[in-house]
Amino acid sequence: MASPTTPGRNPASARPGRHPQLDPDTSAAFHELATLPDGPRRQRLREEIVCAWLPMSHRLARRYSGRGESDEDLRQVAALGLLKAIDRFDPQAGTAFGAFAVPTIIGEIKRHFRDDLWAVHVPRRAQELRAQVHRARLELSVRPGHAAITVQDVAAHTGMSYDDVLIGLDAQKTFTALSLERPLGGEGTQQTLGDLVGQEDPALGLVDDREAAAPGLRMLPERERRILYLRFFMGLTQSEIASRVGVSQMHVSRLLRRSCDYVREQALAPQP
Numbered sequence: 001m002a003s004p005t006t007p008g009r010n011p012a013s014a015r016p017g018r019h020p021q022l023d024p025d026t027s028a029a030f031h032e033l034a035t036l037p038d039g040p041r042r043q044r045l046r047e048e049i050v051c052a053w054l055p056m057s058h059r060l061a062r063r064y065s066g067r068g069e070s071d072e073d074l075r076q077v078a079a080l081g082l083l084k085a086i087d088r089f090d091p092q093a094g095t096a097f098g099a100f101a102v103p104t105i106i107g108e109i110k111r112h113f114r115d116d117l118w119a120v121h122v123p124r125r126a127q128e129l130r131a132q133v134h135r136a137r138l139e140l141s142v143r144p145g146h147a148a149i150t151v152q153d154v155a156a157h158t159g160m161s162y163d164d165v166l167i168g169l170d171a172q173k174t175f176t177a178l179s180l181e182r183p184l185g186g187e188g189t190q191q192t193l194g195d196l197v198g199q200e201d202p203a204l205g206l207v208d209d210r211e212a213a214a215p216g217l218r219m220l221p222e223r224e225r226r227i228l229y230l231r232f233f234m235g236l237t238q239s240e241i242a243s244r245v246g247v248s249q250m251h252v253s254r255l256l257r258r259s260c261d262y263v264r265e266q267a268l269a270p271q272p
Contacts (some may be wrong), residue, residue: 023053023056023098024052024053026049026052026053026097027091027097029045029048029049029052030049030089030091030097031091032045033045033046033049033091034090034091034092046086049086050079050082050083050086053082053086053097053098053101054079054082056082056098056101056102057075057078057079057081057082057105058075058078060078060102060105060106060109061074061075061077061078061109062074064109064113067113067134069112069113074109077108077109077112078105078108078109080108081101081105081106081107081108082101082104082105084104084108085097085100085101085104085105086101088100088104089101114127122171122174125167126167126168126170126171127171129160129164129165129167129168129171130168130169130171130172131168132158132160132168133154133158133165133168133169133172134168134172136157136158137149137154139157140153151165151166151169154168179193180192180193180194180197181193181194184196209267212267213263213266213267215266215267216262216263216264216265216266216267217263219262219266220262220263223245223255224258224259226245227241227245227252227255227259228256228259228260230244230245238252238253238256
C-alpha cells in the first residue's frame with residue numbers, strides 16, 4: 001500500500017530534481033495571497049511564504065560560496081531574489097513556485113556578482129573573460145601535474161588568446177580595492193599607500209594666467225621686466241630691487257604698479 005502524501009508537501013515536488021522533503025507546498029497560500037488586499041493579513045501570509053521558502057534560497061546561495069563574497073551577503077541577496085519571485089508569481093499560470101523562483105533567485109545572485117562586487121567599473125567583456133579564466137583555473141587545479149597554472153595553460157584549456165587571458169586575470173583583481181591607509185614595508189613604517197598617490201599641482205592653475213600674461217611681458221622694456229622678475233620670481237623687497245636697479249624705492253613701486261596694469265590690460269584685451 002502506497003504511503004500517504006506528507007501533509008503540507010506538494011505531491012508534484014516528488015518529481016526528479018525536486019526536494020520532496022525540502023520544497024514546501026504553498027500553493028493554497030499563494031492563491032489566497034492573490035485575493036487579499038494590502039493589509040495585516042496579507043503581510044502575515046507573505047511572511048509565512050517567505051519563511052517557508054527561505055531554506056531553498058539559502059541552498060542556492062551556497063552554490064556561489066567562495067567566489068569573493070561572504071556567505072551572509074549571498075544569503076541576503078538570495079532572500080531579495082526570493083521576495084521578488086513571491087511578488088511576481090502568478091498562481092494561476094500553472095507553474096510551480098519552485099520552478100519559477102529558482103531562476104529568479106539565481107539571476108539576482110548573478111546580477112549581484114556582475115554589478116555590485118566590482119571596486120571599479122569593469123567592461124562587460126572583461127567580466128566575461130574573468131569568469132572564463134576563473135572556471136578554467138578551477139578545472140586545471142584538480143588535474144595532476146599542474147602545480148602552477150600558467151597563462152599558456154589557461155589559453156590552451158579554453159581556446160582563449162594570450163591577451164584575453166591576461167585581461168581576465170587583471171579583472172579578477174578589481175573585486176576589492178586596497179586601502180589607502182595600508183602601510184608600506186615592514187612593521188613600524190609610517191608610510192602608507194596613500195602617500196604614493198599624486199596630488200594636483202597647484203601650479204597647474206597658473207598655466208593659463210602665465211600664457212595670457214606672456215605677450216604683455218614681452219612688450220615691456222628690459223628694466224621693467226627685470227623689476228618684475230626680481231619682485232615676483234626672486235621675492236626681493238622693493239628696497240632690495242631699488243638698490244640693484246639704481247633707482248629709488250618709490251620709483252620701483254610706480255614701475256611695478258604701471259607694469260602690472262599694462263600686462264593685465266594686454267591679457268584682457270580682445271584677441272584679433
